[in-house]
Amino acid sequence: MGVKIAASFSSEHEHIRKHQLEDKSFTTKVQVKFVSYTAKVLPDIQLDQSFRNRLLKIAGHIHQNRKFSTKYESELLVRDFGTHVLTSVDAGASIVKVDQVDSSFLKDTTTNRENIGFSASISLPGIVSESIKNKFSNTKLELEKYMKNVKNSDIRTYGGPPMNPENFTLSEWTTTIGNDLVAVDRNGFPLDYVISTTTFPELSESLVEELVQSVRKAILSYFKHNTYPGCTNPNAPNFSKISNLDDGSCHEPFTNLSFGGVYQECNFHGTLIDNENMCDSLATNNPQTQAFACPEGFEKVPLHEGITHKSQHQHQCRRCWAFFHCCHDQSYYASATYKSFWCRAKPDSLVREDIGFLFGGLYSDRTTNFVTQTKSCPQYFNPVMITSNVRVCISDDYEHGKTFAVPFGGFYSCRNGNPFVDGTVNKTCPKGFSNHLATIDVDCEIQYCVRTDQFSESKFPTVQIPPFSVVPAESIKEAAHFTISHNSENWVQLVDSKIEGKSPEESTWTTLNSAPTEMKNLLKKFTSNVKLNDQSGMSKITIAGLTVGVTTAVCGIVGIAIAVWCNRKHKREYKNFE
Numbered sequence: 001m002g003v004k005i006a007a008s009f010s011s012e013h014e015h016i017r018k019h020q021l022e023d024k025s026f027t028t029k030v031q032v033k034f035v036s037y038t039a040k041v042l043p044d045i046q047l048d049q050s051f052r053n054r055l056l057k058i059a060g061h062i063h064q065n066r067k068f069s070t071k072y073e074s075e076l077l078v079r080d081f082g083t084h085v086l087t088s089v090d091a092g093a094s095i096v097k098v099d100q101v102d103s104s105f106l107k108d109t110t111t112n113r114e115n116i117g118f119s120a121s122i123s124l125p126g127i128v129s130e131s132i133k134n135k136f137s138n139t140k141l142e143l144e145k146y147m148k149n150v151k152n153s154d155i156r157t158y159g160g161p162p163m164n165p166e167n168f169t170l171s172e173w174t175t176t177i178g179n180d181l182v183a184v185d186r187n188g189f190p191l192d193y194v195i196s197t198t199t200f201p202e203l204s205e206s207l208v209e210e211l212v213q214s215v216r217k218a219i220l221s222y223f224k225h226n227t228y229p230g231c232t233n234p235n236a237p238n239f240s241k242i243s244n245l246d247d248g249s250c251h252e253p254f255t256n257l258s259f260g261g262v263y264q265e266c267n268f269h270g271t272l273i274d275n276e277n278m279c280d281s282l283a284t285n286n287p288q289t290q291a292f293a294c295p296e297g298f299e300k301v302p303l304h305e306g307i308t309h310k311s312q313h314q315h316q317c318r319r320c321w322a323f324f325h326c327c328h329d330q331s332y333y334a335s336a337t338y339k340s341f342w343c344r345a346k347p348d349s350l351v352r353e354d355i356g357f358l359f360g361g362l363y364s365d366r367t368t369n370f371v372t373q374t375k376s377c378p379q380y381f382n383p384v385m386i387t388s389n390v391r392v393c394i395s396d397d398y399e400h401g402k403t404f405a406v407p408f409g410g411f412y413s414c415r416n417g418n419p420f421v422d423g424t425v426n427k428t429c430p431k432g433f434s435n436h437l438a439t440i441d442v443d444c445e446i447q448y449c450v451r452t453d454q455f456s457e458s459k460f461p462t463v464q465i466p467p468f469s470v471v472p473a474e475s476i477k478e479a480a481h482f483t484i485s486h487n488s489e490n491w492v493q494l495v496d497s498k499i500e501g502k503s504p505e506e507s508t509w510t511t512l513n514s515a516p517t518e519m520k521n522l523l524k525k526f527t528s529n530v531k532l533n534d535q536s537g538m539s540k541i542t543i544a545g546l547t548v549g550v551t552t553a554v555c556g557i558v559g560i561a562i563a564v565w566c567n568r569k570h571k572r573e574y575k576n577f578e
Contacts, residue, residue: 014460015154016098020234021241023151025100028120033184034160034174035092041085047199051081055195055211059203062210068309068472071443074218075467078191083219085194090185093159093177095170097124100152103235111145119146124155125168158182192216218466221440225367225464230434238432238451242370242461252432257420259408260298260343261286261357261394262386270334273312278336282308284385286343288357288396294343297355303340304413306441308388309473310334333473340386342411344419358401359408360393362448364439366468369393370461371406378404387441389470409433409449418449440468 016027047055054077061070099120105111119142157163159182160173192215197208230243236250263286266279288295312332320326345356360381361371366389368375377383377393380401384392395401412418412427412435420430429435429449438446 012098016100017241017460019100019152023100024103025151026103026106028099028101028116030097030121030124031094032124032170033090033092033094034177035090035184036177036181037092038088038090040088047194052199054080055200055215058214059200059207059211062207062214066472067442068469070214071218072467072469072472074214075221075469077215078218078222079466081191083222084188084190086186086188088187089183091181092184093157093174093181094184095124095163095173096156096158098154098156099123099150101146102149102151105146105149108145111142115142116146119143123147123150125165158184190216190219192219217443221468222464222466224437224440224445225466225468226461228370228434228436228461240434240451243434247434249432249434257407257409257430258298258345258356259359259394260294260345261288262303262340262342262384262392263289263292263294263300264338264340264386265292266336266338268334268336270332272310272332272334273314276334278308278310278334279338282336282338282385282388287382287384287394292341294341295356297346297349298343299346300341301344301411301419302416303342303411304387304415304441304444304446305337305339306387306444307335307337311473338387342386344410357394357396358398358405359450360395360401360404361406361450362390362392362438364391365389365470366466367439367464368462370436371404373462380404387439387446390439390446407433407451409451411438411446411448413446414444420449 019025020027054073058070058073058077061073097120101116105116106113118139122139122143123146155163155165160177160180163173192212195208195212195215197203197205200208200211203211227245228240228243229245229247229249230240231238231250232243232246233239233250238250238252262284264282264284266283268277268279272278283292285291286293286295294300310333314330314332315327316330317325317327343356358381360378361369363369363372363375363377363383365375369377371378371393377391378401380397381393381395381404384394386392395405409430409432410418410420412429414427417427418429421428427447429447433449433451435447435449438448440446
């Protein structure tokens with residue numbers, strides 16, 4: 001996938017980074033692996049049925065052109081099955097020794113990195129015998145020098161028996177491992193690699209390719225939401241402890257840029273229950289102007305245009321035919337289009353540093369604010385909505401809010417660049433700033449630029465888990481069950497996917513030529529199910545007959561009652577006439 005970030009969220013990584021910062025140290029790691037055997041997955045192994053059904057469900061959404069459902073279900077797939085498929089696992093045991101060494105040791109002219117690495121290796125108990133250490137005086141001297149600079153040491157075993165540092169030898173430890181094995185190494189490939197015309201012969205090549213792209217986008221979205229660019233060198237002036245991807249900003253100069261806040265325009269289309277207007281929660285004024293406009297001295301910068309949908313169902317009943325209630329389900333569907341803007345200082349105007357807003361990070365329904373590590377704003381900051389679910393934290397309280405403020409370097413998106421970087425075309429950050437993902441709205445990445453080096457007291461970021469998009473509200477109109485694909489081949493849906501008790505595999509799409517064969521197979525399954533029902537109890541025909549009989553009897557009783565009532569009324573009128 002190009003970016004290795006998974007280990008940066010592990011407890012071990014956080015423990016190491018914490019010691020590096022607090023002890024001003026660098027880390028050495030020595031690992032000894034014992035592999036008992038390697039288990040490999042056969043190349044032509046069948047896919048798990050539940051996993052296969054999930055992919056067929058996504059393929060159905062693609063076929064029906066349900067873009068939001070396709071994206072949402074793909075993100076759920078990554079959440080439930082991960083980003084990669086294992087092809088082999090090494091089973092065994094390992095010993096790992098991690099040392100935190102004083103950073104000043106690197107400046108010692110009497111040693112070098114090779115000697116430090118060798119000393120770290122032989123410092124693990126049982127690796128080298130004492131007789132060999134004593135035989136080479138230079139080796140013993142280097143080891144003593146190394147051990148004097150070790151500030152913290154941690155030895156752990158994975159699999160095998162517990163380690164006893166006293167009288168420990170590696171050969172004895174390996175003989176006592178037995179069946180106490182763990183996975184010491186893994187190999188695999190991205191999840192989308194298992195999707196092909198071989199594993200899904202019932203789908204067309206074009207549909208398989210779209211399915212691959214959808215799952216791949218979901219995997220990349222997971223990595224992008226968990227990537228924090230910045231300076232990763234602890235000795236650099238712009239070092240950021242929360243960053244897990246170096247972006248070359250370690251020595252870039254800092255430029256103070258003015259921020260005039262954000263606002264969002266919105267247009268509503270459709271009808272919802274109780275005349276609900278989706279723009280009531282999406283349209284946002286600039287807090288300083290209380291309008292869709294920037295403060296004086298600032299100009300608006302287009303950021304993003306998007307659309308969100310909502311569908312509702314209401315069960316409605318009314319009296320009909322004198323004695324009955326007629327009921328039906330009324331469906332409502334609406335959408336809202338929104339345009340997001342942010343405000344930057346005009347290039348030809350002089351704006352004081354205390355004019356505009358302080359920036360305190362941002363968060364959404366699915367992601368946390370890196371400043372607070374929660375879905376909230378820092379103290380003295382207020383959230384302002386942009387896009388469909390991003391809340392930007394801003395404050396004009398310079399006296400109290402400055403403590404939590406982050407240097408801000410603008411926004412940019414897939415459609416609009418950052419004017420702080422020599423015009424509106426450049427989709428990047430100014431020098432000294434790092435880009436961070438705000439959200440991915442309808443496949444469009446929205447980035448914001450900040451400097452995170454000042455947050456030495458902030459917590460380490462936690463893993464952001466998909467889905468990152470909201471539950472889709474696709475159009476509730478009836479979908480077509482017959483389509484023509486890009487390669488002009490006719491496709492039909494075997495069974496309506498909304499029928500209860502039908503799996504995605506049964507409701508899948510197939511070519512028109514192969515439909516008769518597929519339907520025969522489904523009819524055989526249906527016939528066998530009917531036979532089982534006949535043996536276990538009343539058949540469907542018997543139940544249907546009883547239902548008709550009971551209904552007829554009820555109608556007959558009601559009819560007789562009405563006739564008797566009419567006859568009595570007629571007799572009373574006749575007596576009065578006499």
